Amino acid sequence: GEDVEQSLFLSVREGDSSVINCTYTDSSSTYLYWYKQEPGAGLQLLTYIFSNMDMKQDQRLTVLLNKKDKHLSLRIADTQTGDSAIYFCAERSGGYQKVTFGTGTKLQVIP
Amino acid sequence: NAGVTQTPKFRILKIGQSMTLQCAQDMNHNYMYWYRQDPGMGLKLIYYSVGAGITDKGEVPNGYNVSRSTTEDFPLRLELAAPSQTSVYFCASIPGLAEQETQYFGPGTRLLVL
Numbered sequence: 001g002e003d004v005e006q007s008l009f010l011s012v013r014e015g016d017s018s019v020i021n022c023t024y025t026d027s028s029s030t031y032l033y034w035y036k037q038e039p040g041a042g043l044q045l046l047t048y049i050f051s052n053m054d055m056k057q058d059q060r061l062t063v064l065l066n067k068k069d070k071h072l073s074l075r076i077a078d079t080q081t082g083d084s085a086i087y088f089c090a091e092r093s094g095g096y097q098k099v100t101f102g103t104g105t106k107l108q109v110i111p
Numbered sequence: 112n113a114g115v116t117q118t119p120k121f122r123i124l125k126i127g128q129s130m131t132l133q134c135a136q137d138m139n140h141n142y143m144y145w146y147r148q149d150p151g152m153g154l155k156l157i158y159y160s161v162g163a164g165i166t167d168k169g170e171v172p173n174g175y176n177v178s179r180s181t182t183e184d185f186p187l188r189l190e191l192a193a194p195s196q197t198s199v200y201f202c203a204s205i206p207g208l209a210e211q212e213t214q215y216f217g218p219g220t221r222l223l224v225l
Contacts, residue, residue, distance in 0.1 A: 004153065042115070042201050042216030043154070088153060096142060096208055097169060101153030 002026040004091055004102035011108045018076040020105045022089035025070060029091040032065060034074045037086045037104070046074075046087075076107075084109045113137050117202050117217035124192040124224045132187040132220050134202030140215075142205045143185040145169075145177065147198040148219075154201065160185055192224045 003025045012018045024032070030051050035043040049056045049063045049072075056063045062075040072089055086104040093100075118133045136143065141162045146154040156169030160179040174196055176188040185204075189196060202217040 008151070040218070042203075042218050044216070045214045090153075096144070096205060097156060097159045097167070099156070101155075103151060103153050 002091070002093070002100045004089060004100050006087075006089060006102040006105045008103070009106050009108070011110060012079050013110050014079060014081055016079055018074075018079045018083065018107055018109075020074045020076075020087050020089075020107065022072040022074075022102055023070055024072065024089075024091045024100070024102075026091055026093045026100065027070070028093045029070075030094070031092040032063075032072050033088075033090040033092070033099075034061075034063065034072075035088040035090065035101075037088065039085075043088060079107075079109050081109045081111055083107060115202055115204055115215045115217035117200075117220050119220060120218070121221045122223070124189075124222065126192060126194065126224060128192050129188070129190050130192065130222075132189070132200055132202075132222075134185045134187065134217060135183050136185075136202075136204045136215065137183065138204065138206065138215070139182060140204035140206045141182070142207065143179065144203045145175070145185070145187045146201045146203065147171065147196075148201060149198050157187065157200075189222075194224050196222065197224045198222060 005023045033048045034046045060077045064073045086106050088104045090101045115136045144159045145157040155171045158177040160166045200220045205214050
């Protein structure tokens with residue numbers, strides 16, 4: 001089956017930029033997503049990028065997509081303590097039932 | 112709007128017991144999904160529904176059943192609970208496949224099977 005890989009943990013200082021990386025295997029991906037999960041809560045969609053785009057910026061969030069290497073990244077500028085959470089990337093290759101989620105990266109922001 | 116609601120928040124079951132996890136949304140969304148999240152893992156799709164009366168299996172359907180008699184409700188049934196079903200269960204809904212930015216997840220049900 002398809003696979004989505006992420007590193008498990010990232011620690012950054014408040015005010016620095018965070019970069020969370022993700023690799024995927026499905027070459028027919030149409031959309032790629034980033035979700036945020038705070039403790040005890042469900043996933044919240046942060047942003048998404050269509051597979052024919054290279055970059056998408058939304059306020060402090062920048063998504064970069066390297067389709068050739070099947071690599072997706074999420075950059076959070078000026079990281080705040082409220083950004084501490086688990087971040088999941090996901091890829092979709094058809095209907096929404098064909099979404100594959102990564103294992104999640106826990107972001108720790110040190111004050 | 113309340114969004115996607117799930118009950119209960121937490122439940123302990125004995126092996127072999129049955130229970131129904133409730134999921135409801137008040138946004139008139141057609142598409143609803145049940146996922147399970149095991150520790151350190153991504154979400155796995157159990158079942159999904161594209162509208163009232165229509166359900167289909169996801170990646171990990173064994174041991175579960177669903178029904179969708181109304182647009183609002185999408186309950187997940189565990190008939191004979193097993194320790195392997197210890198997990199956090201999330202329900203999600205979207206209005207349609209073209210609307211990428213309107214995905215909603217419920218807060219989850221934490222299930223422990225002993």
